[in-house]
Amino acid sequence: MTSANPVQPDKTVLLDMYSKMSLIKHNDETARKLLMSGRLPMIYYSPRGQEVIPSAVSVNLRRDDYICTIYRGTHDMLAKGVPLDALWAELAGRATGTCKGKGGPMHITHPESGCMITTGIVGSSMPIANGLALASQIKGDGRVTVAYFGDAASNIGAFHEALNMASVWKLPVVFVCQNNRYGEHTKFEKATAVAKVSDRAASYSMPGIHVDGNDPLAMHAAAREAIERARAGEGPTLIEAVTFRFFGHVFGDADGYMDKDEKAAAMAADPVPRYRQWLMDQGHASEAELAAIDTGHESAIKAAVEKALAAPWPDPSELYKDVFTHELAPA
């Protein structure tokens, strides 16, 4: 496994990254099984194949650091620490969910773990991330905010406005573009007039890092560099992490628009087992240790799902709550 990274993180960090990747992978497998079986119908954007990126980012973050993510965001959330029980209850639309069942898959929010917003609008994670970073800059609380978004989102106006403002104000924010080669059904090249999203950083006098988002060590190094810069008050960074989504845009996606060889090759190079093997080859962990991590996650996910599906539904009166601080009178 190649890596641009000279300094290697220590064993605990290496295993922590693996643990997050394993959690995301198993969580996604469970989600797709539940959808396939019809046990839990929901709109679901699989992050399978993109596990490395938020895992490598999150091991460099403090619990009180913020993230802003998107509809394709369960990997970002889990890596940051959104608890399985509350996450699954929300996916199931239950009163015990992170958002009392009001937000759902595209709007998971969990401030305790720093997940401040999940947006369903392409590009909108970035301007809001600036605001969280602005508050940190004013308070001097040393927090860093990470804005996750996709490759196609780099063509929308909010990207441009947000990166320009972040640079002008030297905000402690890191823009992480997860370039999975497609925006819905459209190939990156067909919609984007630049070969590397990271090259757009120059338009904002901001460092731009182009990295293999499926290489845990390279991704870790890129994330650490950007997060340290932000925390030191030296301003924002744009990271383009190249990756691939294994299961298309949204669950049920036929993939007819996809380059089959490209997809096959990407899946053959599945970053999770690859990293797992590397950890063993390098003697960082034994098969048994890693298996324990995997099974631990599997059972925790299973338990969370069962708890979620048994949990109560929100009461219809919830429609009148949380619109404003004061409760509305039913119309």
Next chain:
Amino acid sequence: MTSANPVQPDKTVLLDMYSKMSLIKHNDETARKLLMSGRLPMIYYSPRGQEVIPSAVSVNLRRDDYICTIYRGTHDMLAKGVPLDALWAELAGRATGTCKGKGGPMHITHPESGCMITTGIVGSSMPIANGLALASQIKGDGRVTVAYFGDAASNIGAFHEALNMASVWKLPVVFVCQNNRYGEHTKFEKATAVAKVSDRAASYSMPGIHVDGNDPLAMHAAAREAIERARAGEGPTLIEAVTFRFFGHVFGDADGYMDKDEKAAAMAADPVPRYRQWLMDQGHASEAELAAIDTGHESAIKAAVEKALAAPWPDPSELYKDVFTHELAPA
């Protein structure tokens, strides 16, 4: 007078450029006099100091080429050929105006001369210019569209979306950024995270030209290069033309936010008399020839103003016309 331009346009073109510059300058002086005297109250954004840019661009355009301009746009309009009578009648809000008095200074439109839209919304000239260029690309009519906008407009989302799309679709459009160093009261550097707007062209794999917008020959060369590229079907270009606005943002602007020396220096280097002198020094024209051009414009402007101020007001029933193709019933 320095110039990046090897090939020099012939005398008729040189004088044509001067004629446009002179027209714009005298037109602006008349507008400000009328405002000062209170004879014609209107919201007015003086283009004084930016005469060279649209003059050099327009001598490279066909009458049927399109332009999209902004509230600060009388220079762009006059250079493209919007007639004085209809322009002044519109500024005066008369039924004989380009827009029957409905649009006013910020929305002058005159398709006959290719002035398709004047927008009051920062950034909005660019996405619409793409559409005009798209129509030309489909029809194969060989037309080129020029989108004018300011330096501060390069920080708004529409700029980013428009340039990306224009490049992906290789549209016959030229983006002309008139960098007059300020956006309303804010200095360029304070709002813009890049030293040169033209460097942002790289984000769209588009040629970016940085040129002294007050140097007629350099500006002419830059415009010709970009317009020829567009007409040849080779795609868009971003031109950043550096200039200065002599009379602040809007008429009445106190300039308190401005760097006085900067302003004084810019006004001392007034591009219009400078070019006028150069034409004489180079023997391209005599004082008499140039004076004839100037006085010709002065009298034409005077006549247009008087005609406009004597013209009829639109009838109130106009409120119900041109909302839709069919006339509305008065509510």
Next chain:
Amino acid sequence: MSKQITTLQAINEALHHAMESDPTVLLFGEDVADPEEGGVNGASKGLSTRFGDLRVRSTPISEQAIIGAAIGAAMAGMRPIAEIMLMNFMTVAMDMITNHAAKLRFMSGGQTAVPLTIRCTTGAGFGTAGQHADYLEAWFAHTPGLKVVTGATPAEVSGLLNACIFDDDPCIFIENLPAYWQKGEAPADPGARIPLGQARTVRDGGDVTVITYGPQVAVASAAAEQLAGEGIGVEVIDLRTIVPWDRDTVLNAVARTNRAVVTHEAVRAFGVGAEIASVIHEELFGQLRAPVQRVGAPSSAVPYSNPLEKAFMPDADKVIAAIRKTLN
């Protein structure tokens, strides 16, 4: 009984017919071309293959640029159809739609026209929650210069879409996503146009008039059916065009029944129903047996959880309750 087709097929056939019959008709939007499967729902399948990449284009995710391009092309004599995948995404192009498309004809004194059709889908019932299901027609209805249109059956969608495409003013054409896969009679002719501004009486009834549009036409009809069993005659009117709306048909109908209910899926407060109800009261004051009742969604974002989403959407029971109110 004539051929049954889905709303999606009706749209696809109407688009084919329009592009076939007029070379100035263009289509662009995210994923609309065939390499991208003719749209995420396949509404434009086959068009780019048949009419070419110049006229049918998949775009970057840049709604401002999409609408801007459509406006410019329309000013230059084309008839662009711009697809904004979901109505909530209109918000990122709101300047282009409301400050430009809607106003250019007026601001230019009639010199420039914007014969543009903006297609969008929306609708709750899918668990897509807060940012993917809003009905925002009231915003556009309040914006002079825009026509706002929506159809209730495959044939209606086809006829109204055709009318919008060939109308010389900018039209917001709203497609109900859940209805995409519902079947109905195919239009006699895929090129047939239903004139804008003319409502359709879906069902006669002598006791109450229900005015509605879009997906609520089916809901209101179900309510009418149920009340018919009780001997209550409910007339159902499908506005079809929200701007300009058919005042004559509505006022003549209510002048007969003297009772009216307006229902839409959009949030009730400050919604389209308020305008319709106000005009009915203004024009038929003294003739009404009861105040016009308005049915719509409560004042919250569209919720995710299934029971909440059900409670949020105006259903037949809510329409029936409103009708009963007018009868007491």
Next chain:
Amino acid sequence: MSKQITTLQAINEALHHAMESDPTVLLFGEDVADPEEGGVNGASKGLSTRFGDLRVRSTPISEQAIIGAAIGAAMAGMRPIAEIMLMNFMTVAMDMITNHAAKLRFMSGGQTAVPLTIRCTTGAGFGTAGQHADYLEAWFAHTPGLKVVTGATPAEVSGLLNACIFDDDPCIFIENLPAYWQKGEAPADPGARIPLGQARTVRDGGDVTVITYGPQVAVASAAAEQLAGEGIGVEVIDLRTIVPWDRDTVLNAVARTNRAVVTHEAVRAFGVGAEIASVIHEELFGQLRAPVQRVGAPSSAVPYSNPLEKAFMPDADKVIAAIRKTLN
């Protein structure tokens, strides 16, 4: 008689007081800092000098980024005031305002709050024409999760602005540009807050109730004054808050006069007046002597030409004509 100040001074003093009394209050917008002259109209003069560049910032021309930054800062415990120079420019930030600021509290199940105030100016009468003078409050009123507020005098603007700044929900605060330079009584205390949701009876009258807000309060009052000469008693109610609006005050008033007129500068069709009128008819059916009359701008863009602009704006004569209609 107490000190007279302009609306601009009232805003400036309220902003100073708010930033002085609470370090979490922030202000950003185009040109708002002192190096840029504290705003193009000087509304925020002195603030950046007094409270520093961290809390008071001139921004790039990037409305999406301005509102996004305000939303994020608000979620992190700040009380940002974001200035959008003119209401028409809200359109470029519409996604941030309506899909995010308005919905985050609900979509997060109450976990995140957005105590944000968006200040904007607007208003016809200046010859700024189609893209600089629209009143768009109806759009925001139709968007659950937003409070919509506007004041009619310097003291009212001050008190309502203070209430918005310290309210825990996102508020759209609309300032009438022509009123900036009009004088009125200074508030007793620049920190005084006028509770949101409470209308103000500007003037008593027994025959007709005129419900309005913003610049139309003065117009309605002028109309009332004129009719007083004829012995017609016109009550004028300033809503102050359009969302949530004070139903009790309005309904109690109309229950006394049995006649109502709603007037606003915004386009009449599908405007705020339709909601108010509908509710009055729903609640006071049978008690009204005449249908509620609605006054507003015609369905066009704001025209430039002076006589057209005059004809476009609802003036006292139009309000009087509407009042007379309720009296016949």
